[in-house]
Amino acid sequence: MPSVLPDGEPVPDDGALPPHALTGAAERPLGFYLHVPYCATRCGYCDFNTYTADELRGSGGALASRDNYAETLAREIGLARKVLGDDPRPVETVFVGGGTPTLLPAADLVRVLGAIREEFGLADGAEITTEANPESVTPAYLAELRAGGFTRVSFGMQSARQHVLKILDRRHTPGRPEACVAEARAAGFEHVNLDLIYGTPGESDADWKASLDAAIGAGPDHVSAYALIVEEGTQLARRIRRGEIPMTDDDVHADRYLMTEEALAGAGFHWYEVSNWATTPAGRCRHNELYWRGADWWGAGPGAHSHVGGVRWWNAKHPGAYAQALSDGRSPGAGRELLSAEDRRVERILLELRLSEGCPLDLLAPAGTRAAARALADGLLEPGPYERGRAVLTLRGRLLADAVVRDLVD
Structure with missing residues (x-):
């Protein structure tokens, strides 16, 4: 969820789509992305549309609070139902991302899923994913999510080495993500992902191998591995510019990718997208496949992007402005484009x-x-x-x- 929104034409106050957008919709899958913009702290490399409590204090007031955020998301889901009219498609995938979705109570995430189920229905075998930071969940929390209908969880592991996590400003301790996989399995989650980042300044080949070994040993059925991108405006970019830490070069990224493919393939994982590997076809992230194949999805939340039938739009970036629009009975859409x-x-x-x-x-x-x-x-x-x-x-x-x-x- 990039923090900078593109330009575009205005979105109607009622969010109405051009008539052609739903032409042939029955042939396309429909998914929901739910953006939860809250974080306990800001990671040094993060350029996503996220906010800590200090950043929101005095900016947007109660409307920007996470205490009533589930209700706000439910309002946008109701708007989606009105905009899509009598579209009969049940929702095939739901992905809750952030930010840190699991800063919300599990009951709030289940409640929002219930709003989608009530307004649209869920397809048989629907994939329901939430992202989670390792330090933000407990066995009881995961059990509540599973009982509430979530089928998949994705943990932000990033690295198994403490000094690498420190460069990234990640707060969990090594070993906690692996424990989370076991807790998710015990809660009944069949599909579990670990996210990794390679190419962090100061990371060695041995560090990356240790991260791969730890991730594989934890027993997920899906691993995502991304090269670190240093985004302008982040704390990490400022540290590199000041010469405090070195920039990792492209050759190192290439070497780490080759290490990743070798390790994961050797452990029974198969690549299905450049940065994603799964042990079985059922383990693939169906929601992300929906993006990659140009299907339809509604993105709810501040700064969230949507796409339906060649129409792409994006919501107001700030949680307060987003919530205010919905409170006023208006679409929170900040702009849109019609794709040729x-x-x-x-x-x-x-x-x-x-x-x-x-x-x-x-x-x-x-x-x-x-x-x-x-x-x-x-x-x-x-x-x-x-x-x-x-x-x-x-x-x-x-x-x-x-x-x-x-x-x-x-």
């Missing part, structure tokens, strides 16, 4: 190429088709899928995914 057919073609290439199934070659323009042939010759695309009409990245291609995508979208 060309926009959607380019986005399909950008997103689907990152998947293990790749993207259809017939999406490519002539220049992109020529670029794909060069990528094949350079060992960046798999020959077999290419012959069957799909562009699928090789391992080397995954290391250069951004460059490959830029060539293919021309």
Whole structure:
């Protein structure tokens, strides 16, 4: 959830969508993203739309408080029902992200899920995920979530090394994320993810191997591993600029990615998106697949982004402004854009190429088709899928995914 919102045209006060947005909707999955913007402390690398209690104090008043946040989200879910009208689709995935969703009482998260169930219904076998910081949950909390209908939990582990966690300003202690996986399993969660970050300044190859070993040993069925991106405006960026800590170079990131693939593949994980691995197809994050495949989702919460039928919009960024709009009976939407057919073609290439199934070659323009042939010759695309009409990245291609995508979208 980036902290900077794009420009766009105004969103109607009632949130109404253009008539074409729901054309063919029955053929597309529908999901909900729920953004919880609260954090106990701000991590040094974080550029997300999040707020600590000190940052909110005196800014937005009671409307910005997390005490009544579940009620505020439920109001937007009610608005979604009005905007989508008689759309008969049940919700197939719900993802609660942040911020730290588990700073809210478990009963509040269950309550918001209940609002979605009441307004839309949940599909059979719906995937219901929440993110969690390791220090923000207990066995009882996890059991309450599971009993309330959550099916998946994603823990922010980042690293198994204390000095790396300190650079990232993470407050949990090494070993706590692994214990959380065991607690989630005991609560009945079949699907558990651990998030890792590689390339933190001061992290060695041995540190990263220890993190991979700890994550694998904890027994999740899904691991996400992301290269650290130093965003402008963050505490980490300021420390690097002052020369307090070094910037990690791209070669180190590449080496760490190769270590990740080797370790996870050796432990029975399979990549299905450039930064995501699962032990089985059922272990994949279906909600994220919904994003990558351009389906429909409603994003509720401050700064949350939505997409329905080629219409993308985003909410007011500040929790107080967001809550005030809903309290006044207005859409909290701050802006929107209508995607052209060309926009959607380019986005399909950008997103689907990152998947293990790749993207259809017939999406490519002539220049992109020529670029794909060069990528094949350079060992960046798999020959077999290419012959069957799909562009699928090789391992080397995954290391250069951004460059490959830029060539293919021309």
